[in-house]
Amino acid sequence: MFPASFDYRVAESIDEAISLYQSADGEARYLAGGHSLIPAMKLRLARPSRLIDIRPIEQLRYIRVGDDGAVHIGSLTTHAEIAASDVIAQHAPLLAQAAKVIGDVQVRNMGTIGGSLAHNDPGADYPAAVLALEATITVQGPNGTRHIAATDFLKDMYETALEPGEIIVDVAIPSYSGWKSTYVKFFHPASRYAVVGIAILANADGNQVQDIRIAYNGVASCAFRDTAAENALKGKAATDATIAEAANAALNGVDVLSDHFASAEFRKHIGRVYLKRALQGLFAG
Amino acid sequence: MGVPIKVTVNSRQYEAEVDPRMLLVHFLRDVLDLTGTHVGCDTSSCGACTVILNGKAVKSCTLLAVQADGAEILTVEGLEQNGKLHPIQEGFREEHGLQCGFCTPGMIMTAYDLLQRNPNPSEAEIRHALEGNFCRCTGYQNIVKAVQYAAAKMSS
Numbered sequence: 001m002f003p004a005s006f007d008y009r010v011a012e013s014i015d016e017a018i019s020l021y022q023s024a025d026g027e028a029r030y031l032a033g034g035h036s037l038i039p040a041m042k043l044r045l046a047r048p049s050r051l052i053d054i055r056p057i058e059q060l061r062y063i064r065v066g067d068d069g070a071v072h073i074g075s076l077t078t079h080a081e082i083a084a085s086d087v088i089a090q091h092a093p094l095l096a097q098a099a100k101v102i103g104d105v106q107v108r109n110m111g112t113i114g115g116s117l118a119h120n121d122p123g124a125d126y127p128a129a130v131l132a133l134e135a136t137i138t139v140q141g142p143n144g145t146r147h148i149a150a151t152d153f154l155k156d157m158y159e160t161a162l163e164p165g166e167i168i169v170d171v172a173i174p175s176y177s178g179w180k181s182t183y184v185k186f187f188h189p190a191s192r193y194a195v196v197g198i199a200i201l202a203n204a205d206g207n208q209v210q211d212i213r214i215a216y217n218g219v220a221s222c223a224f225r226d227t228a229a230e231n232a233l234k235g236k237a238a239t240d241a242t243i244a245e246a247a248n249a250a251l252n253g254v255d256v257l258s259d260h261f262a263s264a265e266f267r268k269h270i271g272r273v274y275l276k277r278a279l280q281g282l283f284a285g
Numbered sequence: 286m287g288v289p290i291k292v293t294v295n296s297r298q299y300e301a302e303v304d305p306r307m308l309l310v311h312f313l314r315d316v317l318d319l320t321g322t323h324v325g326c327d328t329s330s331c332g333a334c335t336v337i338l339n340g341k342a343v344k345s346c347t348l349l350a351v352q353a354d355g356a357e358i359l360t361v362e363g364l365e366q367n368g369k370l371h372p373i374q375e376g377f378r379e380e381h382g383l384q385c386g387f388c389t390p391g392m393i394m395t396a397y398d399l400l401q402r403n404p405n406p407s408e409a410e411i412r413h414a415l416e417g418n419f420c421r422c423t424g425y426q427n428i429v430k431a432v433q434y435a436a437a438k439m440s441s
């Protein structure tokens with residue numbers, strides 16, 4: 001299989017990428033790691049007439065702590081780089097926990113955080129993590145720069161707040177040094193995408209939970225925070241009883257996905273069982 | 286419209302004009318005649334097409350040849366040195382790490398990526414690293430042993 005023909009352009013800077021987008025006849029697409037876009041083009045699910053390769057833009061590849069104390073990640077940073085980063089391990093380990101279970105080694109070597117968030121696949125792993133981490137996504141486009149909260153950015157299945165021509169440039173995450181976190185995932189056995197993925201981030205003194213964030217992906221058409229489950233634990237001690245309460249409260253009223261691999265009922269069940277186990281694991285030590 | 290690219294494959298430099306939609310695996314197999322890299326699923330899942338691109342294992346069926354412009358690539362053909370098999374290749378032979386051999390080039394290249402990052406991997410780490418490579422014949426036991434053989438030999 002090979003994609004339909006397209007006009008291939010390389011951008012060396014963000015401005016060049018945007019002007020190549022604006023000057024295109026027909027549909028233009030940015031190409032980052034290509035690990036969602038190229039498979040889609042091979043299947044002719046996507047047929048852009050111009051592909052703008054942004055991978056050579058070195059200025060979009062970094063992980064650093066900014067003057068604001070937040071961790072800043074350039075959009076072209078690969079999953080493998082995030083999984084291996086000391087800065088992320090210290091300030092936002094949850095993101096690395098999610099990155100480590102994306103696809104496989106080869107996918108993690110090519111795929112980028114910007115590409116994953118722009119694609120917003122319901123079975124992707126970063127969406128739940130960036131919701132729990134309350135990340136801010138910075139985009140740049142023909143009309144300037146915007147800073148968008150993750151919760152406003154991720155709109156629906158394959159839908160984001162990106163306007164035509166906009167490029168994700170940066171993902172900023174406040175430092176959560178000292179918080180506990182975990183990412184658990186029920187893998188689709190063939191594709192390795194998340195059938196259920198749960199990101200949990202907690203500020204706790206032993207078992208006393210001051211603050212907790214619980215976000216799901218895989219379960220519904222878009223990743224979301226489960227505030228009912230969070231409220232069952234916030235300000236309380238995490239015990240077998242409160243953990244069971246949180247698991248029972250989870251996924252209520254959610255429009256759960258159903259497909260040939262996992263029915264809605266099965267997904268919901270796994271979603272609660274995995275939440276319970278993850279919370280038990282998180283507060284066991 | 287052809288796009289000119291320059292790549293180094295197995296330490297040899299090549300210049301070519303390619304159709305932008307040509308996949309890297311087809312460039313390697315059909316243009317350079319390096320048919321050691323296989324196409325299995327053609328849908329980014331099986332890892333048979335794995336090569337090392339700038340030091341990292343990637344699936345060459347999911348890359349455009351134009352994306353490799355300026356890159357250094359290592360394929361299974363580049364492992365043997367002066368008629369001597371690479372320890373990973375030797376490991377697959379000694380430990381019966383293959384049956385039909387279709388998945389083997391990809392397995393070997395992914396193992397190469399692993400051993401360069403982690404020269405002394407545990408069994409669990411080997412299995413985790415090979416998650417993107419499918420074998421329909423061996424049941425993986427001997428593949429893991431082959432990588433262990435190579436790890437021992439390379440660190441001795």
Ligand SMILES: Cc1cc2nc3c(=O)[nH]c(=O)nc-3n(C[C@H](O)[C@H](O)[C@H](O)COP(=O)(O)OP(=O)(O)OC[C@H]3O[C@@H](n4cnc5c(N)ncnc54)[C@H](O)[C@@H]3O)c2cc1C
Pocket residue numbers: 029030031032033034035036037038039075076101102103104107110111112113114115116118119121123124125126162166167168169191192193194328329330347
């Ligand atoms: C076999 C396989 C298994 C996978 N398993 C998982 C998994 O388990 N979990 C998971 O989360 N993902 C998985 N993925 C997807 C993978 O993580 C992709 O790399 C990721 O979804 C897209 O990132 P990319 O850099 O490859 O983007 P591309 O494929 O290059 O682009 C994807 C889309 O985003 C747009 N885009 C890219 N970069 C930007 C940017 N900076 N700004 C604006 N738009 C942009 C493109 O135009 C395109 O529409 C898997 C992929 C494969 C092939």
Ligand code: FES
Pocket residue numbers: 323324325326327328329330331332333334335344345346347
């Ligand atoms: S042929 Fe590339 S992953 Fe199967």
Ligand code: FES
Pocket residue numbers: 382383384385386387388389419420421422423
């Ligand atoms: S040896 Fe036949 S597919 Fe692995």
